[in-house]
Each structure stands twice: as C-alpha cells, then as structure tokens.
Amino acid sequence: MRLPDFEAWAMFAAVVEHRSFTDAAKALSVSKATVSKAVTRLEQHLDTSLFSRTSRRLTLTESGKRLADNAARIMAEGQAAEEAARDETDELVGTVRLGAPMTFGLIRVAPLIAQFVKLHPGVDVDLHLSDARIDIIELGLDATLRIADMPDSSLRARKLADVQIHIVASPGYLAERGRPTHPSDLGNHDCLCYANAATPDTWRFAGPGQQTVAVQVRPRITVNSGEAMLPALTSGVGIAMLPDFIVGEAMARGELEEILVDWRPPAMGLHLVTPPSRLRPARVEALLDFLTTRHGC
Template sequence: MDRSDITLERMRTFVRVAERGNLSAVARELGTGQSTVTRHLRELEDAVGVSLLSRTTRRVVLTEEGSRYYDHCTHVLRLVDQAADGIRDKHDALSGTVRLSCTAALGVMHITRLIFAFQASHPGIQVDLSLTDERIDLVKEGVDVALRLGPLADSSMKLHHLAESTRLLVAAPGYLGVHGRPSQPADLAVHNVIRMSNVAGSETMTFVGPDGNRHTVSVKGDLKVDHGLAAREAFSSGRGIGSTHRWLVDDLLATGELEVLLPDHSLPTTPLNMLMVPERAKVGRVRLMVDYLAEQIRRLPGMS
C-alpha cells in the first residue's frame, strides 16, 4: 500500500460514488469526465490493496471491504471540514458550499430571498439550492439540509420541527361575484374547487368550526395541479376556490386580489420540518445556515 496515493480528492470521489451508485451522475456532480472518476477509483483501490466497489451493468455497489472503508472515509472527510471551519471561525470567514433542498413553491416565494440575505452577510459561502416537492434521499443526492412540508416517514436524518403552516380557504372576488360566496363548509360541494394532485385526500376538506365541531365535505372541480405556484395562479385568475398556505398568497390577500372565505372555520395546519444529514450538521457553514433559516422561517406569514 502506498499511502501517498490515498488523497482527499480520491476519497471524496469514492464516497460520492458509494452514495449515488452511478459513475456518470458523480462525474456530472463534480464537473469532470467519467474517465476521471473511474481513474480516481482505480488509483484508490490500488493504494488500499482491495476492491472497494463491485460494478454491474446497472449500478455500482460497495464490497464488504468497501463498506467498512466508506465509514472511515466519511469520518475523515468530516474531520477535515470541521478542522478547516475551526480555523476560519476565528477569522469570521466561513467558506465552502451548503447544499439545500426545499419544497418548490416555498423556495421560490421566500427561501431564495432569505438565501440572498444570508450570502450578503457570508460572501464566502456558496449555496446550491434544489427546488423539488419529491422526497429525496439526502445522502444519495449530496444534500446537507432539506426543508419539507407535510408529515415525514421515519428517517435516519436529524429532524428539526420549525413551524406549523397555517392554511386558508381563498378565492378571487371575480369568482365570488359569479358563483357566490360559501357561508358554511357544506356549500363547497357546489363550487369549483382547485385541488392538488400530489396531496393525498384533496378530494375532501375538513374544517373546525367556531363551536369546535369538525365538518368534512367532499369537493370537486375541473382543475388539478401539482405545484403550489400553479394553484396560486389559478386562484388569482378566478378559476375556483381552494385551500392554500398563507405564505403562498399573503401578498394577494393584502392587495385584495384574493379573499379569505369562512374565516370563522379553520383548516388543519401543515408541519414544516428541516431534515439534516447528521454528519453534515456538525460542519460550521451548515450549522450557520441551519440556525439562520430556523430563525427567519418562523417570521414568514402564517408560520406559527
């Protein structure tokens, strides 16, 4: 074994291949050619003297020795990041990349603006922001932190509950002028309701009335969407009634483009959670982003 050939660059390449299971995906991520990734892996295996990966026609998987070596590599790379951050902390000059994934509509409406302000205060930190409503594998995708609306399945990730997102029933004045204003939940049965195709149970709405009683009503309509921004556009265009997060339409409510309906009835709130890769949560720049977002997100409209 020639230990001088065990470089941090080759270890990082090996770790990402182990996590993604695909050489071409890692090459694109690292901005290099697949031949370079293959060479890094071959040189690392030659240096340690064992086969770390088993290559099939479809994917790359860890050997038994590779699995043990992966654990050691992630520990070493984490220590390298923490050591660098420890030095930079003293000079208040944290640098490096934080990879953040966020629910799409929330990211467009609010999180991007928060990131701009964060980078203005910390110009040495690059942010790689991915907007998706899919439940991604943080380790496989190389993401440090994810912001997710809705209940989450059990996970090995570190979870931090940030807030409850208030939901409202809204419609445009133009729609109400033509179709009338519902005075009770049961009235929604005859209205055109904008529904979310990627939200389970969107065929019904459940309200809690001023008396504390629950009211569930079946709803229907001629439009389903799978993105919050599309629902926002549909509401403001007078296409129908629907439930939405306050942070998504607060500006439209302020200008009168949308109105709140059944204000004495409440819809269930939706949890907003932050997921973190446990090892990455200890890196200085990631901790800085986590603390900043946790504080700022609670100030958004409708986050209680």
C-alpha cells in the first residue's frame, strides 16, 4: 500500500493559503524549489493539475479548488496532533485565528479577547471581524462566531445562546407616522434594512396562534452594518429589526421603543462554528472554552 504524501499535501495547502509559492516557502522555512517539487509530485500522483501558473498570476484549477479543503484539513490536523502532544506539558503558545460579526465582535468579543491574552501571554489572537458570510476554511480560521439560523454543512456548529431580535423605532417617528399593530402595517412605513440578510426587504414574523407572516418593506436605508443604522434610527428615519446587543442600550435610554411585541422575527442564535475535524491545538480549545463559558457576554 502506498502511503499518502503528507508533506506534499501540506505544501499544497500552504501555497493555497499564501497564494504564492515564494510566500509559502518563507512560511515553511524551506526553499521555493522544495515547495514547487512537492506540489508537482502531488500533481503527478493525483494525475491532475492543481494550479494554473502564469508569469503574473497563480490560480487554482477546478481540481485544485475541490482538493484545497482536504489539503487544509490534512495540514491542520497534523499541526494539531503535534501541538496537542507538546501542549500536554508546555505553556500555551501560538496564534488563534477567530472570526466574529463586526458589531458583536466589537462590543462582546473584543473585551473577552483582551482578558484571554492576559491569562495566556504566549497566545496571540488574530481577530477577523466581518458581517459578511465568510468561509472559515478559505480564510484559515480556527473558529468563528455566527449569529444566524445555521444551515446544514460540513462545519461543526455549537449553539451558545439565543439572540433576541427587536422591531424598534424612535418615539418621534412613531408620534409622526403612527405605531404599527400588525406586521402588514409595515408596508406603509419607512424601514432600515440589513444588507447581509438573505432577503433584506422581506421581514418574516411568527405571531399569535402560530400564525406566520412575510412582509415586503420599503427600505429607506440599506446597510451592511446593524450598528450603522442607529443614527438614522434614533433620529426618526424609520423602523428597524435589530438584535438586543445593538439596540438594548438605546431602548433602555428611551431613544427607541419596541413595537409589534406579539410578533417575533425568526429565532436566531449565537453559534460557535469550527472546521469538521475534532482535533484542535490546545490553545484553540482554551480560547473556545473561554468564550463558551462566557457566552452570555
């Protein structure tokens, strides 16, 4: 039986990650020729081209795209196995790459990261904040936090907490335009819409007696950051559907009022999402455990 060429798979993964043979070689502390030979060896073994090479550009072929995730997983699991053995006796060291939604990351995650790195001086955290739907494998993240109704996928997802969603407007807006009493009333109002939603201008509700309603709203402002809606929202531009961690303080100050309290948007949760492998370095497990125990943050 011929054993897999694990070194070649790892070097292929490094080229994919760094998008360059030269940069991959630097990251691996080997020569560019060594990386090139390893990738060529893998291509010959698989009988397929993994990259399209030109003098200016390096791109993955269709075969390369299909195999890139496998290569990243092989490399990550090999690193994790070695690090797990070392971590049994050594202090935690190395970098953890974590993703999180932009506003939630700023408000809730960043303070926890500060606490964690103080507890573990040998660990660095690369925090990637984005409200876009990201590919954690492609970005090389160890984990990401997502606020969503998680679809089935090869990724592992663990729900940490429910996220409460409110339909809110300013007292001034409601005094001028009236207070909606049913979701269908929203069609006569100006709304602020979240661009990263699957259907930004279609809002769905569940109400009394297990009723469900989908309403087409008029998007006065559409933006890819919930926090960016707040100035327009508090100044009376329209109505928005936003999570508690964005509007909670403004509601407590009386700057925003909740409406349609008998009609709830679809339930959403805070999920911790990781690649398929259960094998992770101890530093990654330590950060994930730290975040999990503080998920009410």
